Amino acid sequence: MEMTMRWYGKKHDTVTLEQIHQICYVKGIITTLYEKLPGEVWTLDEILTMKNEIEDAGLHLAGIESVNVSDAIKTGSPDRDRDIENYIKTLENLGKADIHTVCYNFMPVFDWTRTELDRKREDGTTVLAYSQKQIDELEPEKMFETIKNNMNGSVMPGWEPERMEKVKELFTLYKGFDEDRLFANLKYFLEAIMPACDKYDINMAIHPDDPSWSVFGLPRIISTQENLKRMMDTVPNKHNGITFCTGSYGTNLNNDLIDTIHMLKGRIHFAHVRNLRFNDGMRDFEESAHLSSDGAFDIYKILKALHDAGFDGPIRPDHGRMMWGEKAMPGYGLYDRALGSAYLCGLWEAIEKEEK
Numbered sequence: 001m002e003m004t005m006r007w008y009g010k011k012h013d014t015v016t017l018e019q020i021h022q023i024c025y026v027k028g029i030i031t032t033l034y035e036k037l038p039g040e041v042w043t044l045d046e047i048l049t050m051k052n053e054i055e056d057a058g059l060h061l062a063g064i065e066s067v068n069v070s071d072a073i074k075t076g077s078p079d080r081d082r083d084i085e086n087y088i089k090t091l092e093n094l095g096k097a098d099i100h101t102v103c104y105n106f107m108p109v110f111d112w113t114r115t116e117l118d119r120k121r122e123d124g125t126t127v128l129a130y131s132q133k134q135i136d137e138l139e140p141e142k143m144f145e146t147i148k149n150n151m152n153g154s155v156m157p158g159w160e161p162e163r164m165e166k167v168k169e170l171f172t173l174y175k176g177f178d179e180d181r182l183f184a185n186l187k188y189f190l191e192a193i194m195p196a197c198d199k200y201d202i203n204m205a206i207h208p209d210d211p212s213w214s215v216f217g218l219p220r221i222i223s224t225q226e227n228l229k230r231m232m233d234t235v236p237n238k239h240n241g242i243t244f245c246t247g248s249y250g251t252n253l254n255n256d257l258i259d260t261i262h263m264l265k266g267r268i269h270f271a272h273v274r275n276l277r278f279n280d281g282m283r284d285f286e287e288s289a290h291l292s293s294d295g296a297f298d299i300y301k302i303l304k305a306l307h308d309a310g311f312d313g314p315i316r317p318d319h320g321r322m323m324w325g326e327k328a329m330p331g332y333g334l335y336d337r338a339l340g341s342a343y344l345c346g347l348w349e350a351i352e353k354e355e356k
């Protein structure tokens with residue numbers, strides 16, 4: 001595995017590449033071209049500029065999170081073939097730049113959903129949290145307002161202001177959508193891009209829905225073990241794989257993380273590892289420190305399963321707590337993610353040595 005950290009680029013991130021380089025545990029960077037809209041082609045020049053900036057800082061560009069999929073592709077509207085063609089051009093350019101891991105998601109309207117971005121813990125740190133009760137009482141448009149007002153002046157991918165203004169339109173676009181229809185559009189997309197992925201050895205890594213159930217009545221298809229199996233079997237190509245995100249897929253406590261890792265053997269191309277705490281009832285949770293004893297997941301067992309399944313892709317600490325007075329994008333401060341990376345590396349070293 002390669003320990004990585006997500007970086008939002010010089011323009012958006014409070015954390016610098018120099019700081020990430022000094023963590024020492026982290027060797028790779030996960031990033032994207034933030035100014036690109038879904039459906040646009042990424043030129044080879046733009047990709048190489050991004051790559052050089054990272055390599056100049058002594059780090060390796062380990063993967064893209066994300067090359068976003070347009071609503072036309074997700075809904076199967078007449079424009080989808082044009083957008084897919086552009087997506088393929090982007091993949092080809094990434095391949096030419098020697099980049100082989102691409103994360104994406106297939107969630108309608110909301111990339112991820114939280115009701116609080118700074119819930120205070122007893123130790124004084126703050127974390128992102130989700131309460132189904134609050135969601136049930138909320139209009140989707142209000143949700144965008146809540147997020148916008150708590151961003152510490154930053155913009156989080158998936159919650160861009162332009163997109164927030166279009167939320168009503170987006171809901172109309174997905175009206176009448178069910179899981180089967182969304183699945184059919186995912187299959188169409190994957191079948192179209194697989195030849196380019198084969199040619200350039202690009203591992204597509206779909207991100208699980210977050211949380212892993214339907215929100216605001218919108219369908220969600222990358223949410224259960226059964227659905228993951230369906231997705232793998234629908235397009236049986238090793239380049240059709242997943243981003244194993246414990247903090248998203250694990251939001252549903254019925255999802256057996258260890259069993260799923262074994263089922264996905266050879267198809268996990270990227271891993272996001274973090275922990276969650278659940279409060280009264282399953283659909284109320286908050287993010288925690290990475291440490292197993294701080295949350296519901298046994299992080300050692302998760303890494304052991306990834307190791308035993310032969311996982312060798314990029315892995316990253318996921319959201320961290322906001323601590324030590326740091327002001328940063330919620331979940332994406334330097335300190336707790338640095339601690340998370342050290343913890344994950346420590347576990348991994350122990351697992352590898354135990355093996356020998």
Ligand SMILES: [Mn+2]
Pocket residue numbers: 207245247248272318
């Ligand atoms: Mn994730």
